Amino acid sequence: xxxxxxxxxxxxxxxxxxxxxITAALEGYFLYGLFSWADDGVHTAIAGMMLLFMTLAVYVxxxxxxxxxxxxxxxxxxxYLIFMTPHSTRKIIASKFLFTFVLGVLFGGLYIGLGVVxxxxxxxxLGELEEFIEMFREAMQELGIRVDQIAMAAVFTVIYMxxxxxxxxxxxxxxxxxxxxLFRDKSWRWVMAILFYFMINYGIGLINSIFPTAYMSxxxxxxxxxxxxxxxxxxxxxxxxxxxxxxxVPQALVSLATIIASFFGCxxxxxxxxxx
Amino acid sequence: MxxxxxxxxxxxxxxxxxxxxxxxxxxxxxxxxxxNGSGKTTLMKMIAGLMMPTSxxxxxxxxxxxxxxxxxxxxxxxxxxxxxxxxxxxxxxxxRDFFRDFSMARYQEILQRxxxxxxxxxxxxxxxxxxxxxxxxxxxxxxxxxxxxxxLNGVDILTRTQVINEIIRFRxxxxxxxxxxxxxxxxxxxxxxxxxxxxxxxxxxxxxSELTQEKSLTELYLELYAPPAExxxxxxxxxxxxxxxxxxxxxxx
Numbered sequence: 001x002x003x004x005x006x007x008x009x010x011x012x013x014x015x016x017x018x019x020x021x022i023t024a025a026l027e028g029y030f031l032y033g034l035f036s037w038a039d040d041g042v043h044t045a046i047a048g049m050m051l052l053f054m055t056l057a058v059y060v061x062x063x064x065x066x067x068x069x070x071x072x073x074x075x076x077x078x079x080y081l082i083f084m085t086p087h088s089t090r091k092i093i094a095s096k097f098l099f100t101f102v103l104g105v106l107f108g109g110l111y112i113g114l115g116v117v118x119x120x121x122x123x124x125x126l127g128e129l130e131e132f133i134e135m136f137r138e139a140m141q142e143l144g145i146r147v148d149q150i151a152m153a154a155v156f157t158v159i160y161m162x163x164x165x166x167x168x169x170x171x172x173x174x175x176x177x178x179x180x181x182l183f184r185d186k187s188w189r190w191v192m193a194i195l196f197y198f199m200i201n202y203g204i205g206l207i208n209s210i211f212p213t214a215y216m217s218x219x220x221x222x223x224x225x226x227x228x229x230x231x232x233x234x235x236x237x238x239x240x241x242x243x244x245x246x247x248x249v250p251q252a253l254v255s256l257a258t259i260i261a262s263f264f265g266c267x268x269x270x271x272x273x274x275x276x
Numbered sequence: 277m278x279x280x281x282x283x284x285x286x287x288x289x290x291x292x293x294x295x296x297x298x299x300x301x302x303x304x305x306x307x308x309x310x311x312n313g314s315g316k317t318t319l320m321k322m323i324a325g326l327m328m329p330t331s332x333x334x335x336x337x338x339x340x341x342x343x344x345x346x347x348x349x350x351x352x353x354x355x356x357x358x359x360x361x362x363x364x365x366x367x368x369x370x371x372r373d374f375f376r377d378f379s380m381a382r383y384q385e386i387l388q389r390x391x392x393x394x395x396x397x398x399x400x401x402x403x404x405x406x407x408x409x410x411x412x413x414x415x416x417x418x419x420x421x422x423x424x425x426x427x428l429n430g431v432d433i434l435t436r437t438q439v440i441n442e443i444i445r446f447r448x449x450x451x452x453x454x455x456x457x458x459x460x461x462x463x464x465x466x467x468x469x470x471x472x473x474x475x476x477x478x479x480x481x482x483x484x485s486e487l488t489q490e491k492s493l494t495e496l497y498l499e500l501y502a503p504p505a506e507x508x509x510x511x512x513x514x515x516x517x518x519x520x521x522x523x524x525x526x527x528x529x
Binding site: 003006007010011013014077078079080081083084085086087088185271272273274275276 | 287288321324325326327328342343344346347351353355356357358359361370373374375
């Protein structure tokens with residue numbers, strides 16, 4: 001498995017280096033703007049916005065790269081390299097899933113790290129870090145939100161988002177494999193892949209609609225005193241642990257089931273119907 | 277050793293291979309002969325596990341084609357199949373990483389004999405040089421069964437000799453080989469079993485020495501495949517320019 005991962009990494013190395021180079025350039029631009037404070041911080045603001053945009057772009061890149069690379073591989077002779085090796089299709093597909101997941105986690109870690117450092121530097125440079133933290137703490141107190149609630153919500157949100165992203169990705173793999181299996185020699189099979197992708201996601205959406213949505217399950221915390229201030233202003237506060245369970249668990253399970261079903265579906269099709 | 281039982285592979289309504297029955301015995305060199313579209317490559321891909329039969333089964337030492345058999349079968353496809361970034365040495369490292377029977381020392385030895393520079397990028401090599409790399413990789417494995425799909429395809433006369441010499445060198449070690457080719461005359465003396473394929477079916481098979489008691493392999497080939505109305509013309513073309521015939525049928529599906 002590690003060797004399969006190694007070659008997945010090697011195949012994607014150029015595009016990964018390009019993304020890292022763009023990120024490094026933007027970070028350099030941000031730091032230049034911050035420390036020179038040219039044009040009253042306009043450069044810092046532009047670089048900051050671009051870095052934020054880049055965070056989203058990198059995630060789209062990681063997912064799209066994984067799927068397009070797989071799709072391209074199935075129709076090119078280079079697929080022989082992998083499928084000639086004494087590895088089961090399950091291992092081959094698992095290595096692709098895992099690589100995309102690891103890449104997503106690494107890029108996520110990189111951008112979270114950069115975000116923390118950059119915001120810290122910005123506030124420190126402006127000499128307002130402590131004031132900001134104090135202001136934030138007070139605002140949270142006013143809303144009756146405790147730190148553990150925020151942390152809990154953040155953890156649940158991250159789990160849910162990661163599973164959702166992975167399930168989108170897994171469905172894309174399934175759609176590509178399905179279209180390659182059914183329409184191997186047709187030039188329009190990519191259209192079918194897109195169609196399959198939306199059809200499967202529509203089906204998953206129908207299943208998800210059975211479960212409570214964020215809006216339905218959110219309710220005000222029963223924090224006496226300060227918590228009521230939020231209620232008075234009609235602001236929703238952080239959900240309780242029970243809220244989060246009701247909200248996240250069913251949809252996370254659907255995502256997990258989607259990932260598992262897509263994984264075995266891809267492996268089965270490649271195993272029984274593969275035609276390279 | 278390798279049993280092919282009633283194997284059929286369909287592409288839509290068309291048959292790539294139809295009801296193929298074949299047994300490959302250990303220690304022999306088989307020639308898989310037939311013109312373009314006769315099903316040679318499809319059959320080889322199924323043996324290599326790159327394509328699944330629509331029906332029937334293929335067994336190597338009693339085991340159905342899958343990850344276990346892939347470890348025992350070395351297949352040289354007729355086309356280049358390397359990643360764009362790969363140098364000749366990278367390809368060797370790849371094989372070393374995935375095949376326990378791969379010998380890096382032997383690979384380097386073959387590269388040296390065939391004047392290949394390990395640092396060269398495969399994507400920039402000519403088709404002949406590329407064929408040499410594919411051959412070197414395949415021969416560097418101690419696999420039970422070695423398969424070469426049109427090893428002389430797109431290869432010039434000088435390189436052709438090198439390729440044939442390398443195959444002969446390893447044939448002498450008593451390993452089983454299947455070589456698909458339409459350059460019948462050039463491989464004639466090195467093979468001991470023959471399988472003719474026509475329209476996806478095994479049209480004729482047997483021991484070369486027995487099959488060629490009355491007719492040469494080329495004559496048998498022409499008898500099987502040349503259009504019945506113009507046998508004389510076909511023989512004339514074959515005798516005058518065998519390479520041209522080879523080019524014509526190159527890229528077998």
